Amino acid sequence: MKDTTLAIIGVGYVGINLAVRFPQFFKTFAFDIDKEKINALNRGVDISNQFPADVLSSSGCIFTSNVDALQEANYYLITVPTPLDSNNAPDQSLVDQAVIGLKDYLCSGDTVVIESTVMPGTTNYFKNILGRDDIFFAFSPERISPNDGYIQFEDIVKVVSCESQEKLNDLVLIYSKIFRLVESSQDLEACEFAKLLENTSRDINIAMMNEFYQGALEKGINFQESLRLARSKWNFPEVDKGLVGGHCISVDPYYLSAYLGLSEDSIILKSRKVNDSMVISLEERILAMSKIGDRVLLLGKTYKKNCNDTRDSRALELYEKLKLRIDRVIDSFDPYIDKSIQILDYKNFDLIVTLVAHDEFMLEKGMWSKLLNPNGAIFDFAQVIPKELEGQFKIYY
Numbered sequence: 001m002k003d004t005t006l007a008i009i010g011v012g013y014v015g016i017n018l019a020v021r022f023p024q025f026f027k028t029f030a031f032d033i034d035k036e037k038i039n040a041l042n043r044g045v046d047i048s049n050q051f052p053a054d055v056l057s058s059s060g061c062i063f064t065s066n067v068d069a070l071q072e073a074n075y076y077l078i079t080v081p082t083p084l085d086s087n088n089a090p091d092q093s094l095v096d097q098a099v100i101g102l103k104d105y106l107c108s109g110d111t112v113v114i115e116s117t118v119m120p121g122t123t124n125y126f127k128n129i130l131g132r133d134d135i136f137f138a139f140s141p142e143r144i145s146p147n148d149g150y151i152q153f154e155d156i157v158k159v160v161s162c163e164s165q166e167k168l169n170d171l172v173l174i175y176s177k178i179f180r181l182v183e184s185s186q187d188l189e190a191c192e193f194a195k196l197l198e199n200t201s202r203d204i205n206i207a208m209m210n211e212f213y214q215g216a217l218e219k220g221i222n223f224q225e226s227l228r229l230a231r232s233k234w235n236f237p238e239v240d241k242g243l244v245g246g247h248c249i250s251v252d253p254y255y256l257s258a259y260l261g262l263s264e265d266s267i268i269l270k271s272r273k274v275n276d277s278m279v280i281s282l283e284e285r286i287l288a289m290s291k292i293g294d295r296v297l298l299l300g301k302t303y304k305k306n307c308n309d310t311r312d313s314r315a316l317e318l319y320e321k322l323k324l325r326i327d328r329v330i331d332s333f334d335p336y337i338d339k340s341i342q343i344l345d346y347k348n349f350d351l352i353v354t355l356v357a358h359d360e361f362m363l364e365k366g367m368w369s370k371l372l373n374p375n376g377a378i379f380d381f382a383q384v385i386p387k388e389l390e391g392q393f394k395i396y397y
């Protein structure tokens with residue numbers, strides 16, 4: 001495999017992870033149509049905040065916005081966005097542009113690997129539309145969860161599928177350089193479906209927990225304590241209540257339901273509604289916990305912990321809604337977004353609401369005392385308050 005040369009198409013949250021790791025083993029180009037992003041990467045700045053300058057410069061990756069430079073590659077890994085349109089319908093136009101844009105550069109024997117999340121059938125669709133029997137198409141869904149610390153990149157099981165057994169073997173060898181385990185399949189559509197299946201299941205499970213949480217609140221039951229006890233059963237799912245945003249878990253169920261032609265009555269779309277409704281329900285609770293004139297601080301703006309990604313962030317949505325109220329003073333702080341401010345700069349709030357469990361919010365007792373008024377309370381939705389501080393502050397869950 002000494003001639004293997006990679007081209008990563010789309011250097012965002014996903015692409016950059018491949019771009020900094022693969023060059024140790026293969027010559028690697030990382031191409032993006034966003035010239036500013038490429039210029040920043042060449043200056044040592046990763047705007048996704050995942051890699052410092054020394055990692056970028058020592059990676060050996062060739063960051064480029066010149067598509068002509070990619071001709072040398074024989075494996076093209078597509079990591080461009082697959083969002084929703086304004087009607088929540090899948091928008092795969094960027095994958096279309098990326099793959100079709102390569103048409104004139106692909107040589108016989110080259111392989112195009114779709115890593116973006118797509119509807120089942122998409123990889124084969126490209127094979128047909130390009131009309132080239134001498135080009136291989138593969139699908140290898142991304143599973144990374146940047147910066148949140150749940151799993152190390154190399155411990156993610158990488159799934160890859162390709163109809164050609166020979167090419168599949170090559171791809172397993174390529175991905176095995178940066179992932180400890182690679183799961184392979186010759187069934188492209190099963191692999192595309194699997195990506196939607198795993199994220200949609202998670203969305204449904206979180207919706208279920210959100211519904212249990214709301215029910216427990218109504219009945220005055222301590223939900224987290226119930227969950228702790230329920231989890232002692234061997235087959236209880238590792239899932240909690242929460243805000244579901246970002247561009248995967250809250251998007252992929254729409255890809256699956258569009259593919260399956262599901263109605264609003266499906267458990268998949270109902271779960272989406274339950275999860276989206278958490279913003280309104282949190283808004284109502286925050287208003288009920290505070291009174292007119294109160295100063296309220298929301299902690300966290302990103303869509304998940306320890307990253308700076310605010311795309312489709314429900315925490316940010318909640319802040320935008322609450323900010324419109326003139327009868328309370330609503331403030332919000334996120335160390336990944338508000339870089340010129342520190343949490344030390346805040347004090348004397350009547351209510352503090354934890355929305356995202358950033359490590360920076362695991363504060364000591366003295367810090368919480370400073371942040372709060374003597375009669376203030378914490379609504380610890382994101383569960384950052386340690387057990388030992390329970391009973392020392394007025395805490396809502």
Ligand SMILES: NC(=O)c1ccc[n+]([C@@H]2O[C@H](COP(=O)([O-])OP(=O)(O)OC[C@H]3O[C@@H](n4cnc5c(N)ncnc54)[C@H](O)[C@@H]3O)[C@@H](O)[C@H]2O)c1
Binds near residue numbers: 037
């Ligand atoms: N971010 C995650 O945590 C995550 C996790 C799993 C799967 N995914 C999936 O991976 C895919 C990429 O997501 P992301 O978060 O990295 O997106 P992103 O928006 O961070 O980055 C995508 C990059 O692609 C570039 N781009 C768009 N069109 C292009 C083209 N034609 N040619 C070259 N570059 C182009 C954009 O400029 C951008 O820099 C999506 O399908 C997403 O659903 C993302």
